[in-house]
Amino acid sequence: MSYPKSIIVKESLQELKSLLKRAKQIFVPRIRMLIEIKKDSSPGISKRQLADLVGVNHNSIQNWRLQYEKGGINLLCSHKLEGFKPSVINRQEHKAIEEKLNNPVNELQGYKELLAWFEQEFSKQIKYNTLLKYCNRNFKSKVKVARKSHINKDEKAVETFKKTSVKSVQKR
Numbered sequence: 001m002s003y004p005k006s007i008i009v010k011e012s013l014q015e016l017k018s019l020l021k022r023a024k025q026i027f028v029p030r031i032r033m034l035i036e037i038k039k040d041s042s043p044g045i046s047k048r049q050l051a052d053l054v055g056v057n058h059n060s061i062q063n064w065r066l067q068y069e070k071g072g073i074n075l076l077c078s079h080k081l082e083g084f085k086p087s088v089i090n091r092q093e094h095k096a097i098e099e100k101l102n103n104p105v106n107e108l109q110g111y112k113e114l115l116a117w118f119e120q121e122f123s124k125q126i127k128y129n130t131l132l133k134y135c136n137r138n139f140k141s142k143v144k145v146a147r148k149s150h151i152n153k154d155e156k157a158v159e160t161f162k163k164t165s166v167k168s169v170q171k172r
Helices: 013-021 025-039 047-054 058-076 091-102 111-122 128-139 155-171
Strands: none
Touching: 013 025, 025 047, 025 058, 047 058, 091 111, 091 128, 111 128
């Protein structure tokens, strides 16, 4: 059995605790590892013991110790995570979809028809699920919703109905 790796933590316990308070969630176990190393009075602590104390996998402890040896606290508390992927649908397409969905006399009966309209309108291929999730996220639309208005509805008949119904209410 090999001896545990001995690492010298340069920061004080107080510095590490203050850093822990303002650290992002992803870095909290890494700083807790350093705190446990600093607290330990023996010449070294094994990665498995550290993993049990911190509550992570021993392979993570091994990687973090190597990072700390190479670049100190700065390398340990940095990550190369990028932001989110850019949207497949740009602003112009977003506005067109919004107008199409909010139009009370649109002939759309589902997302398949919306997808066909989108592909014809913008000459761009996207997946059905991409469009579905985009519409759910941005417009709060659902797959099965009643249409706002019938596509063959006669606007003159609606106006006539409104005029006659108002007179009957006023007479009472």
